Structure formats: structure tokens, C-alpha cells
Amino acid sequence: MTAVVTRARVARRRVVMPGARRGAAVHAGVGALLVVWILAPLLPSALWSVAHTWQAPAVLPGSYSGAAFTVLLQPGTLGAALTSLLLGGCVALVATPLGLLGALAARALPGRRGRAVDLILLAPLAIPPFALVMGVNITLLRLHVPAFAGVALILVVTALPYTSFMFRSALTAYEGRFDDVARTLGAAPPQVLRYVRSPLLAAATTRAFFLAFLVGWGDYITTLLAGGGRLSTLPTLLGAAASSPGSEQLTAVLSLGVIVPPLVVLAALALPTVTGPLSRGVRP
Amino acid sequence: MSSGLELRAVSRSFGSTEVLHDVSLTVPPSRCVALLGASGSGKSSLLRIVAGLDMPSGGQILADGDDLAAVPVEERGMALVFQRALLFPHLNVVDNVAFAARMAGRRRSVARQQAMEFLDLVQLADYARRPVSTLSGGQEQRVALARALARQPRILLLDEPFASLDVQLRQDMYALIDHIRAQLAPTVVVVTHDRQEASILADSIAVLDAGRILQHGTVHQVHYEPATQQVNHLLGGLNAVPGVVRDGRHHSVLGTIAVQGQAEDGPAVLTVRQEALRLVPTGEPGGPTIKGSVAGLTSLGARTLVRVLVGADDQADPPRSATLTVDAPGRPQLLPGQVIEVGLQDPGAWAVPQR
Numbered sequence: 189m190t191a192v193v194t195r196a197r198v199a200r201r202r203v204v205m206p207g208a209r210r211g212a213a214v215h216a217g218v219g220a221l222l223v224v225w226i227l228a229p230l231l232p233s234a235l236w237s238v239a240h241t242w243q244a245p246a247v248l249p250g251s252y253s254g255a256a257f258t259v260l261l262q263p264g265t266l267g268a269a270l271t272s273l274l275l276g277g278c279v280a281l282v283a284t285p286l287g288l289l290g291a292l293a294a295r296a297l298p299g300r301r302g303r304a305v306d307l308i309l310l311a312p313l314a315i316p317p318f319a320l321v322m323g324v325n326i327t328l329l330r331l332h333v334p335a336f337a338g339v340a341l342i343l344v345v346t347a348l349p350y351t352s353f354m355f356r357s358a359l360t361a362y363e364g365r366f367d368d369v370a371r372t373l374g375a376a377p378p379q380v381l382r383y384v385r386s387p388l389l390a391a392a393t394t395r396a397f398f399l400a401f402l403v404g405w406g407d408y409i410t411t412l413l414a415g416g417g418r419l420s421t422l423p424t425l426l427g428a429a430a431s432s433p434g435s436e437q438l439t440a441v442l443s444l445g446v447i448v449p450p451l452v453v454l455a456a457l458a459l460p461t462v463t464g465p466l467s468r469g470v471r472p
Numbered sequence: 473m474s475s476g477l478e479l480r481a482v483s484r485s486f487g488s489t490e491v492l493h494d495v496s497l498t499v500p501p502s503r504c505v506a507l508l509g510a511s512g513s514g515k516s517s518l519l520r521i522v523a524g525l526d527m528p529s530g531g532q533i534l535a536d537g538d539d540l541a542a543v544p545v546e547e548r549g550m551a552l553v554f555q556r557a558l559l560f561p562h563l564n565v566v567d568n569v570a571f572a573a574r575m576a577g578r579r580r581s582v583a584r585q586q587a588m589e590f591l592d593l594v595q596l597a598d599y600a601r602r603p604v605s606t607l608s609g610g611q612e613q614r615v616a617l618a619r620a621l622a623r624q625p626r627i628l629l630l631d632e633p634f635a636s637l638d639v640q641l642r643q644d645m646y647a648l649i650d651h652i653r654a655q656l657a658p659t660v661v662v663v664t665h666d667r668q669e670a671s672i673l674a675d676s677i678a679v680l681d682a683g684r685i686l687q688h689g690t691v692h693q694v695h696y697e698p699a700t701q702q703v704n705h706l707l708g709g710l711n712a713v714p715g716v717v718r719d720g721r722h723h724s725v726l727g728t729i730a731v732q733g734q735a736e737d738g739p740a741v742l743t744v745r746q747e748a749l750r751l752v753p754t755g756e757p758g759g760p761t762i763k764g765s766v767a768g769l770t771s772l773g774a775r776t777l778v779r780v781l782v783g784a785d786d787q788a789d790p791p792r793s794a795t796l797t798v799d800a801p802g803r804p805q806l807l808p809g810q811v812i813e814v815g816l817q818d819p820g821a822w823a824v825p826q827r
Contacts, residue, residue: 369554370571375571383574
């Protein structure tokens with residue numbers, strides 16, 4: 189009897205409505221198209237990075253070689269990668285808490301004053317980086333600000349709209365009365381911050397940190413102009429390679445060197461949400 | 473575990489707007505007081521001040537005689553349950569309930585063990601390991617109650633905790649509160665706009681309007697012996713007949729009706745609850761009745777509100793008629809205009825000074 193009931197349940201579970209099946213197929217198709225659309229621009233770089241010879245009008249390289257990848261292990265490239273890493277990290281470390289503070293201020297201030305803070309936080313998006321940097325580099329030189337610090341300072345301004353926007357969205361969904369509940373349950377303000385607010389804003393913090401890191405990691409114009417050529421990062425190496433004729437393979441390898449690490453980090457951050465429940469944060 | 477609460481002349485202003493005016497209230501230990509009022513009456517503001525989440529502009533909050541002015545929220549020994557359960561989404565059910573114990577520095581295993589006792593109290597022990605996102609509205613509110621009780625508060629504050637639940641769930645929650653009161657005897661202050669909920673849950677009701685307590689009394693007192701016309705109105709009283717009190721009797725178009733002995737002579741409104749009136753079959757022997765004609769019927773489902781016009785229906789000033797509403801069981805077979813008699817259950821009439 190139990191076996192019959194179990195079989196019936198299994199059979200019932202397998203019955204899928206035709207409409208639902210069609211919907212799932214459409215979703216899968218659209219998803220695949222999106223993946224292709226995002227990855228397609230990487231294909232030429234991927235091919236060039238292993239192309240020993242590739243002459244027009246051939247669709248694919250004539251011969252293949254991975255020799256160009258050795259450039260990634262050269263001291264100059266590793267040094268540039270480390271500088272990019274430090275730049276991205278510094279920008280993220282400063283812009284993330286500033287973004288949170290800005291978003292908190294924008295939320296706390298009523299009406300026009302709150303919107304004014306929003307406007308200030310988002311203003312750097314409206315200014316082309318080239319225009320932002322011109323003039324600032326001279327000022328930084330006059331003030332004897334070290335190149336790294338000067339570039340990081342400007343990139344923090346560039347990253348601030350992204351971090352503050354991330355926190356603004358998260359705070360819109362954040363229920364302020366969680367703090368009240370925690371306080372009445374005996375949590376002192378530092379405990380509220382650690383056990384309630386931080387875990388609930390953890391996802392937004394991670395996203396904001398990642399976006400700010402990308403601003404520092406991938407920047408070219410600010411590093412070049414404000415750094416006055418004294419800072420060697422992966423994007424500046426890439427720029428130099430791209431401007432030299434006949435260095436397509438080197439350029440492609442350096443491109444992948446800039447692109448792939450953030451993608452790996454992104455995948456590492458996204459995988460837990462795809463494969464399982466979100467991080468539980470700090471458990472009291 | 474439970475403490476007495478006293479509010480002395482508490483006021484609160486936001487800019488030039490005063491939302492609470494000299495509110496004084498005493499809640500004895502282990503008793504339940506309902507703050508009843510419409511939206512914007514200041515009842516939630518008052519609860520936040522008691523909890524310490526907001527500071528009063530004036531007055532004192534005392535627990536067991538101690539002034540709480542300098543005591544921060546987390547040290548007041550109170551717990552607050554909101555209309556929304558506000559369970560921490562990053563914690564599962566048992567860790568939500570164990571939160572207060574963890575904040576007090578207890579080990580996780582001890583805190584969870586204690587939390588299980590309170591989950592058991594709200595009959596949700598089987599849900600301990602579940603994420604809070606899988607709970608229904610009623611279950612969420614039960615967990616919120618368990619979480620607040622696990623704090624072992626000396627005063628439990630409930631801010632419209634069941635307003636978002638459907639009728640059946642609300643009845644279950646009332647039974648649960650009864651059970652909790654019988655088991656733990658906490659001091660409870662519940663804020664509600666629902667007079668029925670206030671009557672079911674509380675030992676006494678403080679009627680709040682525009683930031684002032686109009687009356688604080690037992691459930692019977694605020695319903696049948698209102699201090700003002702406004703209290704009568706807020707408690708759902710439908711009858712208010714103007715007239716004059718002389719020597720303990722109210723004189724109006726209804727005739728002369730005995731009211732409470734301590735009623736002051738002068739212009740007064742007769743308030744008589746619709747539940748205290750009954751339709752009297754013509755010719756039935758008994759006490760005095762008021763004769764009138766049926767002006768309208770409103771079905772309440774199992775009961776019917778019958779509006780009865782008494783006196784001459786003209787535009788005279790002062791009016792020579794009044795409408796009485798009678799809450800009658802079932803669906804009385806009456807036609808508009810039909811002459812009927814209304815009897816008054818004793819004691820039912822109460823006069824309040826006319827403002």
C-alpha cells in the first residue's frame with residue numbers, strides 16, 4: 189500500500205504542465221543567449237592570445253602557441269599586477285565605508301537635503317574621467333602627493349557613486365526597526381552593528397567593495413594622467429602593448445590578465461547564491 | 473519577573489506639534505493594560521518612549537518606582553513586539569529566539585536550549601531549525617512573541633502585534649497571550665486600535681485621543697461608564713442623546729431616565745450602549761419602555777443593528793427627536809416605519825457632561 193502511494197506521489201511530481209516546460213525552455217534559451225553575448229567579445233582576445241600566426245582573411249589563426257603567456261610571469265607584469273591589486277584594494281577599502289556613510293546620510297536627511305546628498309554622491313558619474321583628472325594632476329604634483337595616493341584619491345571619487353548606490357538600494361530595503369528590536373532584546377549599539385546591521389548589509393557591502401575594486405583594478409586614464417607615468421599597472425602595460433604595432437598576441441594575453449581575475453572573484457561571490465542559501469553572516 | 477510601570481505627566485513634542493500631553497498611567501505588576509486609540513492618537517509614540525526608543529519632552533517613566541530616564545533601551549528589561557514580526561532574516565527560528573540570551577553573554581548551546589522552551593510555549597518547537605522566510609504570518613508573530621518572552625522582560629510591550637493577521641489567526645493569538653499570561657504573568661502594555669482586541673486581551677483600557685488619556689478603567693467601565701462622549705464614540709457606543717440631568721435623572725426626548733447617582737446636574741448626554749437595549753414585544757409586561765418607529769436595519773451577520781426614531785421627526789430646534797440604535801440578535805422581522813418598543817437593561821444609562 190505504502191509503495192503504491194509513493195509511486196503515485198512520484199508520478200504526480202513528474203507531471204509538468206506543457207506551458208511551464210515551454211517557459212523553462214524560453215528562460216534557458218534567453219539565458220544561453222545572454223551568456224554568449226557577454227562572452228563573445230572575449231573570443232577574439234582568447235584566440236589572439238594563443239595565435240602564433242593569424243593572417244587576414246583567415247577566420248581562425250593559422251597556428252597556435254601559448255608562449256605569450258610567459259609574459260604574465262615576468263617581474264614587470266607581476267609588479268604591475270600587484271600595483272593594480274593594491275590600487276583596487278585601497279580604493280575599495282576607502283570608497284566602501286564612505287559609500288555607506290553617504291547612503292546613510294542621504295537616507296537620514298529628509299526631502300530635498302537627502303536628494304542633494306544623492307546628487308553629490310552620483311555627480312562623479314556625470315563627469316568624464318578625462319575631464320576630472322585634467323588639472324587635478326597638476327594640483328597633486330604641487331602638493332607633493334605621491335603618485336599612488338593621488339591616483340587612489342581620485343579613483344575613490346570615481347568609485348563613490350557605485351558604492352553609495354549599492355548601499356542606497358540595500359538601505360531602502362533595510363528595515364530600521366530591526367535595530368529597535370535588537371536594542372529592546374538587550375543588544376548594545378556595538379552588538380546591533382555586529383550581529384544585526386552588518387550581516388543584513390553584508391551582501392551589499394560585498395557588491396560595493398567589488399565594484400570599487402574594479403574601478404581601481406581596471407583604471408587606465410586616471411592612472412596614466414594623475415600618476416604621471418610613474419605608476420605601472422596592468423591596464424597601463426596593456427595600453428603600452430596595444431599601441432605597439434605587431435604585438436597583438438601580447439596585447440591579448442595582457443587583456444586576459446586584466447579581465448579574468450575579476451571574473452573569477454565574481455564567480456566566487458556569485459556561486460554561493462546560485463548553488464545554495466546566502467551566507468548566514470555573523471551568528472550571535 | 474514582572475514589574476509595575478508608571479507614567480507621570482509624559483509629553484512629547486516634534487517641533488511645535490505636541491503628540492503627547494501630560495500622559496499619566498499606572499500599570500500594576502502582572503497586569504495587562506491596552507492603550508486604545510485611533511491612528512495618530514500617539515499610542516505608538518508612547519510605547520516607544522516607554523521602551524526607551526524615543527525620549528519624552530517632559531515627564532517620567534518609572535519601573536518599580538525607579539526613574540528610567542538615564543537607562544538605555546537595552547538595560548530597561550523590556551521587550552517590544554511590533555505589528556510586523558521583524559524576525560532577523562539572517563538567523564533561523566531558534567537563533568532568533570536565542571538572540572536576547574546571546575546578547576546577554578550566554579553560550580550558544582545554553583541560549584538555544586532556553587529558546588527551545590519558549591518555542592515550545594508558542595507551539596513551534598518543531599520549526600526551530602527552519603529559516604524564518606519559510607514561516608507563515610501567524611507563525612512569524614508567534615516566533616516574535618517567543619523571542620520577546622525569551623528576553624524574560626519585566627514589561628512586555630506589544631505594538632498592534634496582531635493587526636496584520638486574519639480573524640482566525642488573531643483568535644489563536646489571543647488564546648496564546650492568555651496562555652502566556654497564565655504561565656509567566658508578565659506585565660503587558662498592548663497598543664491597539666481595535667476595541668474588541670483591547671477588551672479580550674487587557675484587564676484595563678486606557679483610551680487615548682490626540683495625545684491625551686481620556687479615561688483609564690476596566691473594560692466594563694470604558695464601555696458602560698464612559699468619561700466623555702468621545703470615549704463613548706471611540707468604544708463604539710452608538711447612542712448619545714442630549715438632555716439635562718436633574719437629581720440623578722436624565723430628561724430628554726426619550727423621557728426621564730435614571731442615570732448614575734453621581735451625575736452632576738446640568739446639560740448632559742445620555743450614553744446607553746446598543747447592547748444594553750432590547751426590542752420589547754408590544755404588550756409584554758415589565759419595566760418602562762421607549763416607543764419609536766423603525767428608521768433602518770443594518771445586518772452584522774448573526775446580529776442586526778436596528779435604528780429606532782423616537783419623537784417627532786421634524787426640523788425643530790432644539791430637536792424633538794432622537795435615534796436609538798439597538799443591537800438585536802438574529803434578523804428581526806421589522807419593516808421601516810413600524811412602531812416598536814425599546815427596553816433598557818438595568819443598569820444601562822449613563823450621563824456624561826455635554827461639551
